[in-house]
């Protein structure tokens with residue numbers, strides 16, 4: 001592994017070309033170790049192909065581990081994929097790809113059973129039937145959960161255990177993937193990555209592969225307050241844009257309505273109070289105890305997330321309050337302890353006892369409905385590059401994700417990608433190895449690590465839950481100012497500099513799309529265009545990066 005010292009300029013860091021000292025060759029490289037990445041890796045391995053999983057932190061450091069509520073699938077008596085489809089389409093506000101949703105809901109139950117066969121244990125009743133709960137937008141109990149409210153932790157545990165026990169599956173932790181390598185024909189040939197540690201100085205290396213799967217998760221860290229962990233910096237979307245791939249629906253960021261409110265200046269990952277708490281009967285109230293969601297939607301507190309988030313924001317504006325409250329006192333201590341042990345502990349660690357007190361809540365950035373555009377087999381617009389999980393835009397979520405459909409999407413589309421790779425390999429259609437023919441990676445200016453917090457503030461002020469042309473114009477200006485080269489203080493580029501650069505590109509793309517979409521739809525809420533406008537806007541916005549300029553249309 002070599003350092004990147006040969007590539008600096010006085011003021012701006014540049015992506016280095018892969019150093020010959022650190023290279024690896026494999027068939028398929030999977031970037032990310034959440035539900036999407038590990039499921040892809042396991043399924044591809046089953047066919048005997050060589051697989052390398054690369055992740056920038058520890059194996060369980062993505063959003064998957066944090067998922068609370070559960071995974072949606074028509075597993076219950078009387079429930080059908082058709083009903084799940086119908087709820088998903090309603091939440092998606094006219095922009096779901098119905099074929100993609102149909103695949104999700106019909107293949108979902110089988111994918112959950114295969115996850116169970118891989119080792120995940122879900123909560124069951126005395127007869128051994130999987131217990132199902134309800135969440136916003138679902139007209140039925142169809143959310144399977146584990147450990148009460150620790151579903152993601154259990155899924156992550158089971159998948160990590162499965163990959164760790166597969167001796168032929170290669171894993172590299174603490175390696176941040178930077179950019180795609182392509183061959184002379186523009187086909188995927190591998191990627192560059194910044195490897196940390198390994199007994200040597202940090203540095204940039206390369207993996208040569210016949211297919212690359214981006215499973216890099218979400219982009220919540222674009223905003224100051226988010227439920228997403230620190231690794232969710234939209235790296236996959238940024239990489240895909242730089243590689244020439246299409247990105248879609250970026251403006252649709254879901255703000256979770258009930259995130260524990262920790263004060264006006266709280267930044268970074270915030271504790272989530274799962275929708276399942278409302279699903280089990282907790283009410284949203286204002287400071288006077290009024291249930292303000294009643295009458296706003298037939299499902300009241302269990303309306304789709306965008307509606308509840310808007311309801312909370314409206315009430316906050318009307319009353320001048322900084323947050324609303326969730327009242328779960330009716331559950332009693334035993335139910336809190338058994339059903340929501342993680343949330344109970346999290347609240348108590350912040351000095352709030354939900355057994356006897358109201359929980360202060362406010363919306364925070366939670367889920368990216370958009371991402372790298374794919375077809376139904378996970379192909380992006382770049383040959384040999386796949387995307388799945390939260391990093392992808394399969395068309396399943398439309399303008400707003402239905403609760404607990406994301407873990408399911410990660411599972412179902414990971415399996416679809418694995419099947420496609422296996423089939424292509426069998427038919428001799430998987431790209432050959434191109435170690436000797438990779439084109440050099442284009443150099444990209446890098447931002448200083450300190451830009452991260454300012455990007456987050458600019459985005460929260462301008463492109464948060466409530467948006468307008470003025471607020472977003474200010475964000476465009478703020479982001480442009482940040483793109484000016486900063487004097488670089490560090491000797492070598494750090495992970496934080498790559499992440500700040502990715503956040504900036506993703507924030508700019510998101511803002512450009514949100515500015516263009518002059519209507520309110522799903523989780524995109526414009527104060528200056530409050531109505532849904534099907535005549536002009538029932539369409540997807542596709543973003544590309546063309547010679548350094550973002551194009552949206």
Ligand SMILES: Cc1cc2nc3c(=O)[nH]c(=O)nc-3n(C[C@H](O)[C@H](O)[C@H](O)COP(=O)(O)OP(=O)(O)OC[C@H]3O[C@@H](n4cnc5c(N)ncnc54)[C@H](O)[C@@H]3O)c2cc1C
Nearest residue numbers: 032033034036056062063064069070177217389390404407
């Ligand atoms: C608090 C919380 C609660 C949630 N609850 C639910 C729920 O109940 N039900 C539900 O369906 N969904 C839920 N979600 C959403 C769901 O958890 C995520 O959408 C899903 O887990 C994403 O899985 P993933 O595999 O796509 O990405 P992640 O699990 O986020 O994994 C991304 C991986 O990519 C790696 N990575 C990122 N960038 C790079 C890079 N440049 N180089 C190398 N590695 C990289 C990360 O380290 C990580 O390993 C919740 C999310 C949060 C944050």
